[in-house]
Amino acid sequence: MLIKTQDKGFIHPFSSEITPERLYRRRRELIQLMAGGAAGAALATWAGREAMAQGVARPGKHAALPGGKSAVAGAVTMDKVTDYKDASTYNKFYEFGTDKADPAKNAGTLATSPWTVEVEGLVKKPARYTLEDLIKLSAQEERIYRLRCVEGWSMVIPWVGYSMAELIKKVEPLGSAKYVEFFTQADPKTMPFVGSRVLEWPYVEGLRMDEAMNPLTLLTFGMYGEVLPNQNGAPVRLVVPWKYGFKSGKSIVKIRFTDKEPKTAWNKAAPQEYGFFSNVNPNVDHPRWSQASERRIGEDGLFAKKRKTLMFNGSEAQVAQLYAGMDLKKFF
Numbered sequence: 001m002l003i004k005t006q007d008k009g010f011i012h013p014f015s016s017e018i019t020p021e022r023l024y025r026r027r028r029e030l031i032q033l034m035a036g037g038a039a040g041a042a043l044a045t046w047a048g049r050e051a052m053a054q055g056v057a058r059p060g061k062h063a064a065l066p067g068g069k070s071a072v073a074g075a076v077t078m079d080k081v082t083d084y085k086d087a088s089t090y091n092k093f094y095e096f097g098t099d100k101a102d103p104a105k106n107a108g109t110l111a112t113s114p115w116t117v118e119v120e121g122l123v124k125k126p127a128r129y130t131l132e133d134l135i136k137l138s139a140q141e142e143r144i145y146r147l148r149c150v151e152g153w154s155m156v157i158p159w160v161g162y163s164m165a166e167l168i169k170k171v172e173p174l175g176s177a178k179y180v181e182f183f184t185q186a187d188p189k190t191m192p193f194v195g196s197r198v199l200e201w202p203y204v205e206g207l208r209m210d211e212a213m214n215p216l217t218l219l220t221f222g223m224y225g226e227v228l229p230n231q232n233g234a235p236v237r238l239v240v241p242w243k244y245g246f247k248s249g250k251s252i253v254k255i256r257f258t259d260k261e262p263k264t265a266w267n268k269a270a271p272q273e274y275g276f277f278s279n280v281n282p283n284v285d286h287p288r289w290s291q292a293s294e295r296r297i298g299e300d301g302l303f304a305k306k307r308k309t310l311m312f313n314g315s316e317a318q319v320a321q322l323y324a325g326m327d328l329k330k331f332f
């Protein structure tokens, strides 16, 4: 099948590579091969595969948004990538309902164009970005991250975006800026469950400045080589791979730099269950269940094994130093 160059929306200037879902697995095998020392042979094969990839289908549901290879350490996990179908039909996005199937059914009404993102607060250069300008602000990279929900399930998704740090550098935070607060869209006209009492709206999340600056924190515009489907947080969301999924706010409209720890949606709803940091930590139980293991979406047959949850969701080498000296049981 040929690549559809465009369905609707913008044409992206990033030509680098188009990597269809079906080839992710092979590519990871190649990466492993190369790590094992068969570099020369594998490189030739890689080039061949990548060329072949040009002719094989990406999901083909949305406009293409390919990401180049990332140089950031820890940007690619080796786990098998979740099927696009699972990643786009099993979602959590309470603005569109609380059932996992609701966002895919209901998020069609989300109006993602035009879209602007306001950057304000303790910065030298506050700005109002159109989505188009924000997409072009830095080169799109592909990152294969696990997203681990606090409920005990996980997925492995090839996200497309760039480090949040790139945007932060552009707006030049003041020395007094200690936290970054993310506000997401809350439009009762297009989001049927905004106004329901399950959470306070808008959905707000936050990071400490050093967490937001960590290169793994991804300002995300796409997945599987295409722009995000609405149910996954179009047109722009955050993905913070070492934290539980709820820290990764979807459909962001405002980013504010502040000197106070932001009051986040889940922390306000149930402070004893959801702390500000919410790092993936298998050693700290949720008050109502264990966090020691996880169920990988797409593997949930009768005999599917649960997987052991990794400290910081596998990013310990990259992020543990951010929390040196902190009691991670107290600051959960």
Ligand SMILES: Nc1nc2c(c(=O)[nH]1)N[C@H]1C(S)=C(S)[C@@H](COP(=O)(O)O)O[C@H]1N2
Pocket (backbone or CB within 6 Å): 090, 091, 092, 093, 094, 095, 147, 148, 149, 150, 155, 184, 185, 203, 231, 232, 233, 244, 245, 246, 247, 248, 249, 250, 251
């Ligand atoms: N605006 C908004 N962002 C959100 C949520 C939400 O309800 N509203 N849910 C969070 C939770 S709990 C999870 S696990 C992830 C799920 O992302 P996914 O559906 O792309 O897998 O989105 C997070 N971001």
Ligand SMILES: [Mo]
Pocket (backbone or CB within 6 Å): 092, 148, 149, 150, 151, 244, 245, 246
């Ligand atoms: Mo979640």
